[in-house]
Amino acid sequence: MIALSNTQLVMLGTSLLGCVAGVVGSFAVLRRRALVGDLLAHAALPGLCAAFLLLNYRALSARALGEVAAATSAWRFTAMLAGAFVTGLVGVAVVTFICRWTRTKEDAAIGIVLGTFFGVGVVLSSWIQNMPAASSKAGLQTYIYGQAAGMTREDVWFITIVAAACLTLVALLYKEFKVFSFDPGFARAQGWPTLTLDLVMMATLALVTVVGLPTVGVVLMAAMLIIPGAAARFWTDRLGRMLVVSGAIGAASGIGGTLISAGALESVLGYDPLAFGHNTRNLPTGPVIVLCGTALFLVSLLFAPRRGAIARLVRMLTVRRRIQHEHLLRSLYELSEPRLPRVLEVPLSQLIEDRSWTAAGVRRLLRWAGRAGLVERTATSAKLTTEGLALAERVVRRHRLWELFLISGADIAPDHVDRDADSIEHFLTPDLVRRLEAQLARTGRLPPAAVGAVPLSPHELAAHEAHRSNSPSAQEPTDG
Amino acid sequence: MANWFASLDASLRDAVFVVGVAALTNVACALLGCYLVLRRMSLLGDALSHAVLPGLVVAFVMAGSLNIVYMLAGALAVGLLTTFLTQVVHRQGGVPADASMGVVFTSLFALGVVLIKRYGQGVDLDPDCVLYGQIDLVEFYTVNLGGYEVPRALVSIVPVLAVNVAVILLLWKELKISSFDPALATTMGINAELLFYLLMALVAVTTVASFEQVGSILVIAMLIVPGATAHLLTDRLSRMMLIATALAIGSAVLGYAASLAWNVAAAGPMAVMAGLFYLAAALASPRYGIVSTLVRNAQTSLRIVREDLLAMLYRLEELRVERRLGAREATKAIGAGILGDVGLWSLARRGELKRVDGGLQLTDSGRRRAAGLVRSHRLWEAYLVQHLGLPADHVHTPAERMEHFIGQRLAEHIVADLQDAHQDPHGRAIPAPTTTVPEVATETRRHGDATDEGTEKGGRG
Numbered sequence: 001m002i003a004l005s006n007t008q009l010v011m012l013g014t015s016l017l018g019c020v021a022g023v024v025g026s027f028a029v030l031r032r033r034a035l036v037g038d039l040l041a042h043a044a045l046p047g048l049c050a051a052f053l054l055l056n057y058r059a060l061s062a063r064a065l066g067e068v069a070a071a072t073s074a075w076r077f078t079a080m081l082a083g084a085f086v087t088g089l090v091g092v093a094v095v096t097f098i099c100r101w102t103r104t105k106e107d108a109a110i111g112i113v114l115g116t117f118f119g120v121g122v123v124l125s126s127w128i129q130n131m132p133a134a135s136s137k138a139g140l141q142t143y144i145y146g147q148a149a150g151m152t153r154e155d156v157w158f159i160t161i162v163a164a165a166c167l168t169l170v171a172l173l174y175k176e177f178k179v180f181s182f183d184p185g186f187a188r189a190q191g192w193p194t195l196t197l198d199l200v201m202m203a204t205l206a207l208v209t210v211v212g213l214p215t216v217g218v219v220l221m222a223a224m225l226i227i228p229g230a231a232a233r234f235w236t237d238r239l240g241r242m243l244v245v246s247g248a249i250g251a252a253s254g255i256g257g258t259l260i261s262a263g264a265l266e267s268v269l270g271y272d273p274l275a276f277g278h279n280t281r282n283l284p285t286g287p288v289i290v291l292c293g294t295a296l297f298l299v300s301l302l303f304a305p306r307r308g309a310i311a312r313l314v315r316m317l318t319v320r321r322r323i324q325h326e327h328l329l330r331s332l333y334e335l336s337e338p339r340l341p342r343v344l345e346v347p348l349s350q351l352i353e354d355r356s357w358t359a360a361g362v363r364r365l366l367r368w369a370g371r372a373g374l375v376e377r378t379a380t381s382a383k384l385t386t387e388g389l390a391l392a393e394r395v396v397r398r399h400r401l402w403e404l405f406l407i408s409g410a411d412i413a414p415d416h417v418d419r420d421a422d423s424i425e426h427f428l429t430p431d432l433v434r435r436l437e438a439q440l441a442r443t444g445r446l447p448p449a450a451v452g453a454v455p456l457s458p459h460e461l462a463a464h465e466a467h468r469s470n471s472p473s474a475q476e477p478t479d480g
Numbered sequence: 481m482a483n484w485f486a487s488l489d490a491s492l493r494d495a496v497f498v499v500g501v502a503a504l505t506n507v508a509c510a511l512l513g514c515y516l517v518l519r520r521m522s523l524l525g526d527a528l529s530h531a532v533l534p535g536l537v538v539a540f541v542m543a544g545s546l547n548i549v550y551m552l553a554g555a556l557a558v559g560l561l562t563t564f565l566t567q568v569v570h571r572q573g574g575v576p577a578d579a580s581m582g583v584v585f586t587s588l589f590a591l592g593v594v595l596i597k598r599y600g601q602g603v604d605l606d607p608d609c610v611l612y613g614q615i616d617l618v619e620f621y622t623v624n625l626g627g628y629e630v631p632r633a634l635v636s637i638v639p640v641l642a643v644n645v646a647v648i649l650l651l652w653k654e655l656k657i658s659s660f661d662p663a664l665a666t667t668m669g670i671n672a673e674l675l676f677y678l679l680m681a682l683v684a685v686t687t688v689a690s691f692e693q694v695g696s697i698l699v700i701a702m703l704i705v706p707g708a709t710a711h712l713l714t715d716r717l718s719r720m721m722l723i724a725t726a727l728a729i730g731s732a733v734l735g736y737a738a739s740l741a742w743n744v745a746a747a748g749p750m751a752v753m754a755g756l757f758y759l760a761a762a763l764a765s766p767r768y769g770i771v772s773t774l775v776r777n778a779q780t781s782l783r784i785v786r787e788d789l790l791a792m793l794y795r796l797e798e799l800r801v802e803r804r805l806g807a808r809e810a811t812k813a814i815g816a817g818i819l820g821d822v823g824l825w826s827l828a829r830r831g832e833l834k835r836v837d838g839g840l841q842l843t844d845s846g847r848r849r850a851a852g853l854v855r856s857h858r859l860w861e862a863y864l865v866q867h868l869g870l871p872a873d874h875v876h877t878p879a880e881r882m883e884h885f886i887g888q889r890l891a892e893h894i895v896a897d898l899q900d901a902h903q904d905p906h907g908r909a910i911p912a913p914t915t916t917v918p919e920v921a922t923e924t925r926r927h928g929d930a931t932d933e934g935t936e937k938g939g940r941g
């Protein structure tokens with residue numbers, strides 16, 4: 001086998017761990033059971049301690065303390081992890097049982113099991129610390145806070161085996177896991193053993209958690225399970241790709257965290273950007289791995305192409321700007337409508353009043369429209385060009401058709417449709433507009449002459465009438 | 481002799497201090513925990529107690545010591561930040577609520593651990609302290625207050641408890657409404673968002689004030705377990721708070737006793753005691769406990785088996801079958817196992833059934849009751865056919881289920897809705913609205929034994 005330096009060894013271990021935790025954790029994130037990782041990690045403690053006590057008890061009762069040391073570390077390690085695995089799964093089972101049989105909700109059930117199991121673990125561990133012959137009580141601390149730097153060759157082998165097993169399992173049961181995660185009801189209807197699937201999924205999660213505990217500790221193990229999956233979700237909508245991305249993010253944070261805590265930044269850059277006058281080398285590996293994951297999460301949150309915050313913001317601003325532009329065109333059109341086909345010069349003051357825009361806002365919109373060749377403008381007024389008029393006609397037509405539809409189809413009062421139409425009209429496709437027009441014409445809501453042209457506004461006329469009939473002065477004589 | 485007294489005195493004083501501080505801390509956590517449990521945000525307590533770590537370290541660096549005021553301020557800031565970030569990642573980032581909480585609190589915790597390693601040389605925040613707190617040493621850390629030596633723990637936890645109680649009392653109505661129905665609270669002009677952040681601020685401050693004393697495990701346990709336990713025992717918020725308080729104090733006392741017995745730090749056993757209280761409540765709560773649910777289910781099953789037996793025997797009489805069914809045949813006919821035998825025994829005991837030469841025979845009261853059931857069954861069949869247009873060969877199974885739950889009132893309504901209430905869709909006569917139906921009811925009342933009470937309850941459930 002190739003000789004590996006200590007850092008390389010740790011890097012191998014943490015990257016494998018990060019990768020498999022990312023893949024397995026993705027399912028937990030998708031199933032909205034992200035905090036089960038936290039539960040598993042906490043519920044593992046009593047099992048760990050119980051296994052430790054059992055191992056020591058045998059040695060103590062035999063009055064052969066040497067045997068404790070003689071028991072190979074690999075065997076002890078495996079036995080303690082087995083204990084942790086069992087209590088972790090028991091914890092998950094208890095949560096399921098509580099949710100099924102009592103009125104306690106899942107969040108409280110997780111909290112109860114987490115707190116109580118961890119309490120039992122703490123009792124056992126402080127008992128161990130009181131034991132005279134506790135040869136490796138420092139070992140338990142390792143499981144709570146993690147000690148990646150102390151990873152041995154055996155540990156890496158162990159992680160490799162578990163990672164290979166879990167990844168193979170996920171590959172073999174890919175279709176089942178996929179359906180079960182997105183639509184458990186459908187999986188049940190297919191006649192699949194959903195309980196077994198759930199158990200297998202939880203078991204892989206528990207296995208990874210337990211193996212990761214000595215490296216990153218209880219709380220941070222939950223992070224290793226949740227963060228890569230949550231980050232990967234930003235990049236894709238397909239499960240296969242999400243698992244790959246998640247595994248990659250997990251592995252990258254493992255490598256990055258190990259390198260940074262080993263002082264790689266310093267050797268690459270020549271100085272240490274994180275030092276702030278201190279020495280980086282004593283940074284604990286586990287938390288740095290998690291913080292690397294957090295950094296990748298933030299990058300995903302911000303920069304992912306479709307679901308990322310910046311992409312969403314850009315989309316929102318684009319839509320908002322287009323809506324403003326369409327409002328400008330409609331205002332210009334409606335203000336010069338009485339004199340059509342002659343296009344009027346509309347004074348800025350009138351435009352400002354019509355839309356209750358700010359003067360600066362109107363000028364900015366007009367600048368855009370001028371550049372796009374839709375408007376001819378002077379310092380105090382603006383006028384639609386031929387192209388501008390054509391576009392404005394389309395916009396106004398869409399608006400009025402939707403208004404007509406709301407009045408006839410949704411029974412909304414004519415003086416109320418303007419605002420309601422505004423929330424939809426900007427998103428109507430040309431095809432929908434055509435169908436809308438055809439339907440309105442068919443039901444006789446739209447005069448045949450208006451088909452293909454801009455219909456008259458339904459609410460200016462209607463609003464006028466409504467105003468007359470509703471105004472108090474018109475009412476008074478009938479009342480009196 | 482004097483020596484003996486002195487040692488007793490010391491251990492007693494120790495007990496009073498430890499239990500006192502733990503009880504106050506537990507109560508402060510448990511009161512807020514009630515709201516967390518009701519709002520289904522229990523895990524925010526867990527998350528906050530981890531996430532405040534960087535706040536504590538920064539406060540420590542700034543104050544140069546474990547100054548409680550700085551620490552509470554740091555916790556408050558980071559606690560609110562955690563809540564805010566969780567909401568932002570959830571709402572703006574579209575990450576599921578649980579995952580966003582997981583991402584935020586574990587990241588902050590990792591940051592905290594790095595900061596401790598970095599700047600916290602010599603901080604008291606050593607691993608054991610974080611887990612167990614200093615509760616067992618509480619009497620050794622004292623401050624001089626007005627000439628009295630009082631434990632330092634009291635100085636931090638008593639004000640926090642007082643603030644919690646004051647806020648809960650002052651904003652009782654608002655917190656209650658916004659916990660149960662945030663939408664209603666908003667329409668009533670209560671700022672639910674603000675209350676949410678206020679609650680989170682209280683949780684963060686309480687967490688930190690407690691966590692220095694009792695360690696993080698006990699804080700997490702106390703924020704969730706007493707509230708959830710109390711929720712199993714009552715439906716009223718005020719009672720829930722009182723019960724949670726009692727449980728918090730009980731956990732402190734019993735946990736301390738257990739810690740003496742097992743010779744371990746007190747925080748762990750206190751958390752375990754709280755868990756045991758929950759277990760007891762989950763099993764034995766009169767209304768929501770597992771045992772009472774099982775008993776209720778069994779009573780309902782038994783009632784249904786009894787009624788099925790009666791109805792079957794009635795139908796046989798109706799068909800003028802000469803041969804009498806034996807007990808074995810009867811239970812087999814309605815597809816009941818051992819419950820069928822219990823049902824037969826129970827019917828015989830109620831005097832609705834008797835055995836005549838090895839066969840089963842309805843008594844008069846049994847027949848009246850059976851007629852009522854068959855009537856319900858056939859009325860429902862008729863209703864399904866006439867009003868829901870189900871085919872006649874599809875109505876038996878639903879009616880078989882429904883017949884056990886049609887009371888006299890509902891039966892009257894159905895009769896009023898039917899064109900013909902004398903014949904079911906299969907052409908069989910619907911038994912007359914036995915003038916005896918109320919009599920049957922009074923008759924069973926007169927028998928009024930425990931099973932009857934159970935039957936009534938089961939019927940309601």
